[in-house]
Amino acid sequence: MRAASIKDVATHAGVAVGTVSNVLNYPDRVAEKTRQRVLNSINELGFIRNDVARQLRAGHSRTIGLIVLDIGNPFFTSISRAAEDAASESGNAVVLGNSGHDANRERHYIDLFEEQRVQGVLISPVSDITERLSALTARGTKVVLVDSPSSEGDFSSVSVDDVHGGYTATKHLLDIGRRKIAFVAGPQHFHQVSDRLAGARNAVAEFPDATLEILQGNDLTVLAGREVGDTLVMRQQGELPDGLFCANDLLALGMIQSLTMLHTLRIPEDVALVGYDDIDFAASAVVPLTSISQPTAMIGRTAIELLAEQLDNPDAKPRSVVFKPELVVRASTTEAQSHQR
Amino acid sequence: MRAASIKDVATHAGVAVGTVSNVLNYPDRVAEKTRQRVLNSINELGFIRNDVARQLRAGHSRTIGLIVLDIGNPFFTSISRAAEDAASESGNAVVLGNSGHDANRERHYIDLFEEQRVQGVLISPVSDITERLSALTARGTKVVLVDSPSSEGDFSSVSVDDVHGGYTATKHLLDIGRRKIAFVAGPQHFHQVSDRLAGARNAVAEFPDATLEILQGNDLTVLAGREVGDTLVMRQQGELPDGLFCANDLLALGMIQSLTMLHTLRIPEDVALVGYDDIDFAASAVVPLTSISQPTAMIGRTAIELLAEQLDNPDAKPRSVVFKPELVVRASTTEAQSHQR
DNA sequence: TCTAATTCTTGAAACGATTCATTAGTACGA
């Protein structure tokens, strides 16, 4: 009941193991007649090549590890889907690990991937693990940072200019006349949060009569957004911001939920709202959400390409690609509520 | 620059390779002094165990393959997260493959996983691939069907009683007095769709004055839901259904989007709405969605357990677990719009 | 001090593929 090996096939076909291997890898080195005989044996025995043995001999696998911060966030789902597609074009598979913003799980996955001798690791880091990643690189496993700029240029990286995105989002609110801006934050040690806030600050600084308030959420989830929103709706009318910029779309969806609950506040008339990431659910929210679109498909694909670069030319300098995010205007910031899509 | 092997460690520590292996796998077979010496060498050389070689020797990997229908659907994300957690408790890793309802990609992943000699495959099948899966089993790779009942009892399976779920959803609409029911379908060759419809039929049959209409969507996505919704809002007032049951939440969210767009229809007063899956975004929709909750975490975890069962006892009969889904009532079907959560 | 029992350590074999230097076989021209 043991799975058939190349040796079994060789015996069955009456040839040497090397010949079977050639049939699989260099078919035209083998005479037509022999090849047919071997192929028949392969079918008859139900032989499936053992990739583990192949990898051992080759010294590396056909696998790429991807470690994301939150698989429940459509932003990362979308990236991983793109990475998977791009990788499979070159015959590689992507193994997905979900750190869930937990440094221990992150470490666990790095260890696992290194033991599995993956070709490379794409990672959206939770914590500062430059050291661990350098060790990885030193031993030959390539690393590409995803959605995180390379601090010292040690690694290749794909990222999106979050400061610029934060600026764009906030500038848009200011441009439509809002002056009492609030930033709905997530935990500020997430660089995504602090960078977007920095951008918001830059934009507000350009308008002397504008103010920026920070509403602290304790996570980047819908629930956290609702919690922040609930505190907001309790305020006096005059103390409300008229422009809200949320650190991501999940927060923004939670905000919408809270703000529309009592039907006392109108979006965007009373409060205009901008999210970040432009996830699919943002476009299909009941008040379609203006958001900052990140090219997730490009991010995933580029990560794979940067990795391929490193693999093809081991001495290549790491390269960083930074995308510019784009504003997508929808009903949550447009007074004339057009219903077009 | 080649990664250090166990042999390098042995040389460096002045012991035999077998001893290094023992330090890693059976530490108490090795004298304290020797063990320390070996551990030092391991650290100094930055040795990382090569899991590929280990697997080759062991004959199997520590990896489990999971093939889902749509990684963009939070239903599957949630299952895979649970499976991953459960697997990691026993030191196994889950490799995720996304078939995207495409039979070719499905086949591709099965091949890949078999070549990688994964311990087992958890799969939510697109097409009827019983034959291919039987071949897998015959060669020693265990199979567990996920969200799909085992047709002939050939494989272990975890599923949820979709007929019952469809019944429950529809019965709820009938119980709150709705009689003109419509089922918003996805492609009917998805068994999830046809089963839920069957349940809906059963419920409607219990009420002589009730009717059931089928609105055909061409996918199980938010966009498809909007398309169906758009055709619906064009209808005359009298021809509208007063109770809608959507084949899944994504469709339902699209429906809400369309129905509320023109502010001519009220949910639930004019049309009550029930979805299916109870994804996170259902609870946080602006009209919180009544839905049929599936125990996704349990599904993922149980799939891993069923697999473990097969692995521990290769002769164990396949076992099928069927969960009952549960109705979760929210504002989309409750006239007295309570704002509690 | 000697023997027996116990604990440590050794190193070759095995896992299943690929590689590559050799050998075997074939075809052709002289």
Next chain:
DNA sequence: TCGTACTAATGAATCGTTTCAAGAATTAGA
């Protein structure tokens, strides 16, 4: 018929572990 040139096929070595029978070293008991 022989030699040359080429194509096919062979099978041992290799990748980095784990396993395990056997040998070496240590300890305990008398």
